[in-house]
Amino acid sequence: MTEQIKALAKRRNALILAHYYQTLEVQELADQVGDSFALAKFAKETDADIIILCGVRFMAESAKILSPSKTVYLPAPNAGCPMADMVTPDDVLLLRAEHPGAAVVCYVNSSAAVKAVSDICCTSSSAVKIVKSLSEREIIFVPDQNLGAYVAEQCPEKEIILFNGYCPTHHKISEQDVVDAIREHPSAYVLIHPECRKEVLNHADFIGSTKGIIEAAKKSSVEELLIGTEIGVLEILRRDCPDKRVYSIGSTFTCPNMKKTHVEDVLACLNGEREPITLPEDELRAARLTLEKMVELGG
Ligand code: SF4
Numbered sequence: 001m002t003e004q005i006k007a008l009a010k011r012r013n014a015l016i017l018a019h020y021y022q023t024l025e026v027q028e029l030a031d032q033v034g035d036s037f038a039l040a041k042f043a044k045e046t047d048a049d050i051i052i053l054c055g056v057r058f059m060a061e062s063a064k065i066l067s068p069s070k071t072v073y074l075p076a077p078n079a080g081c082p083m084a085d086m087v088t089p090d091d092v093l094l095l096r097a098e099h100p101g102a103a104v105v106c107y108v109n110s111s112a113a114v115k116a117v118s119d120i121c122c123t124s125s126s127a128v129k130i131v132k133s134l135s136e137r138e139i140i141f142v143p144d145q146n147l148g149a150y151v152a153e154q155c156p157e158k159e160i161i162l163f164n165g166y167c168p169t170h171h172k173i174s175e176q177d178v179v180d181a182i183r184e185h186p187s188a189y190v191l192i193h194p195e196c197r198k199e200v201l202n203h204a205d206f207i208g209s210t211k212g213i214i215e216a217a218k219k220s221s222v223e224e225l226l227i228g229t230e231i232g233v234l235e236i237l238r239r240d241c242p243d244k245r246v247y248s249i250g251s252t253f254t255c256p257n258m259k260k261t262h263v264e265d266v267l268a269c270l271n272g273e274r275e276p277i278t279l280p281e282d283e284l285r286a287a288r289l290t291l292e293k294m295v296e297l298g299g
Contacts, residue, residue, distance in 0.1 A: 001263055002029055008270045014050035016266060017042055017063070020210050021232035021258035022054050024239065029263060030054060035211045036062065036108055037123045040291070043067050052269045054261045056081045061112040064277045065287045072277045075265035079257045083195075084110050086165035087143035089117045095140045099161055102138035105131060106290070109167070110143055112279050116286035118142070121294040124194050125209035128154045133297055146171065150194040150201060169230060169255040170195035177250035178203045181226050185247055189220050192228030192249070200228065200249075217241070230255050 006029075009016055017039045018030035027033045032042045036059045043051045043063035051072045053060040058081050060074035092104055092114060106118035107127070115121060122130040124147055131139055131151050139158050141148035143165030152160035170193055178200050182190065191213045192204040201207055206216050210233060217225050217237050227234050228249040237246045268274050279287075 001267060005029060005263065005267050005270065008267070009052075012050055012270060013048050014052055014270060015042070015046045015048035016052045017054065018261075019055035019059060019232075019258065020214070020236060021230045021255050022261055023232075023259060024235050025263060026054050026261050026266070027232075027236075029266060035123070035209060038211065039063065040066050040108075041295075043070065043072065050269075052266055054266065055079070056084075056257050058084045058109055058111055060277045061279065061287075062108060062291065064279060065112060065115070065284055065291055068284055068288075073269035073274050074277060075269050075274065076260035076262070077274065079260040081109055081167075081257060083143055083165050083167040084114075087114055087163055089113045091163065092117045092140070092142060095142075095161065095163070099138055099140060101136065102140045102161060103134050103136040104140045104142065105134070106142050107144050107147060108291075108294075112283055112287045114142065115290045116283045118290050119293070120297075121291050123209060123294070125212055126294065126297070127151045127194075130294060130297055131155050131158055131160070134158075144195055146197055146201075147194045149198050150207070153198075167195040167255075169253060170228075171197060172252060173197070173200055173228060173250045175199040175203070178226075178228065181247065181249045185224055185226055187222070188224040188226040188247065189217070189222035190226045190228070190249075191217055193230075196228055204228065217244070217246075229253065230258065232258065 016030045018027045018033050040062040044066040053063050056079045064072040104118040108121050108123050140161045142163040145162045148162040190204050191206040225246045231254045
C-alpha cells in the first residue's frame, strides 16, 4: 500500500506531512515529519496542490490558513485535540471584556475560530519570545494553563492571565511519576515538554518543544534519557539513537487522537474519499493575521 500511496501522491501532486506523534508507520510514509508549526510552514512553502496532514484537526486548519489556495486533508476526520477544544471564541471575548488592555496570545494548539479572535499565536518554543515582544503588560494566554504558567515564570515583568485548558496527555503526569523515574534512572538526562505541570517541570534538566527535545536528546552525551512527552518522541529517539537508553516518565504518554491516522486513511484522501478542510472566509483571514504575526517574529 505504501508504494501505491507514493505513486498516487506523485500523480496528484500531493505532499504528505506527519506530526512527530503519529505512528512510525505513518511517519515513514510522509514526505516531511515535524511539529505542528513546521508542518504548517511546509504546507505553505510547497508547490504541491494537495496537502495531506497526518495529525489532528487544528494542524490541518493551520495548514489551510497559511495556504488557502491548496486542498488540505485531515486523513482521520475525527482526530481532534481535546486541549484545543477546551477554549471557544466566546471564552476569549469574555476575557477580553474583563481585561480590556490585555493582548491575547493563543497557543497554536487552538481552533481557527479561536485564532481569529486572538492577537498573536505562539508555539511551545516561541511562547516566551512572543510574550516578551509584546508592548502590553497584561497578557491573556489560551488555552494551556501549564505552558502559560511556564511563560509567566520566564516573564516576571508581565501579568499573565491564564485559561484553564490543558493537554490531557501531558497534564496527567504527576510529580510522583517523575520522582520515581529519576530514582530508577538517577544519572539520566531529563527532558520535559512545557505542557506538563509546573511541579513536573521543576525536575527537568531541559524544558522544550517536541522538536527541541528530539534535538537536545540527540546532541546530549548522556547515554540515558528520561523523556516527558508523547510516546512518538521516544519511538523516534529509540530508532535514531540506538546507542542511548530512552525511558518514558510514567507510562501513559500516548495521545489517542494522534494514533487515529492509519495508512488506509492517507489512501482514502488520495482517492477523494475524504472531505477537504474548509473554513469561513472571514475566520480564515483573521486567523491568518494572527499566525502571520507569529511567523514575522520568528515562529
Ligand atoms: S498531545 Fe495533547 S496537545 Fe497534542 S494533540 Fe494530543 S491532546 Fe492535543
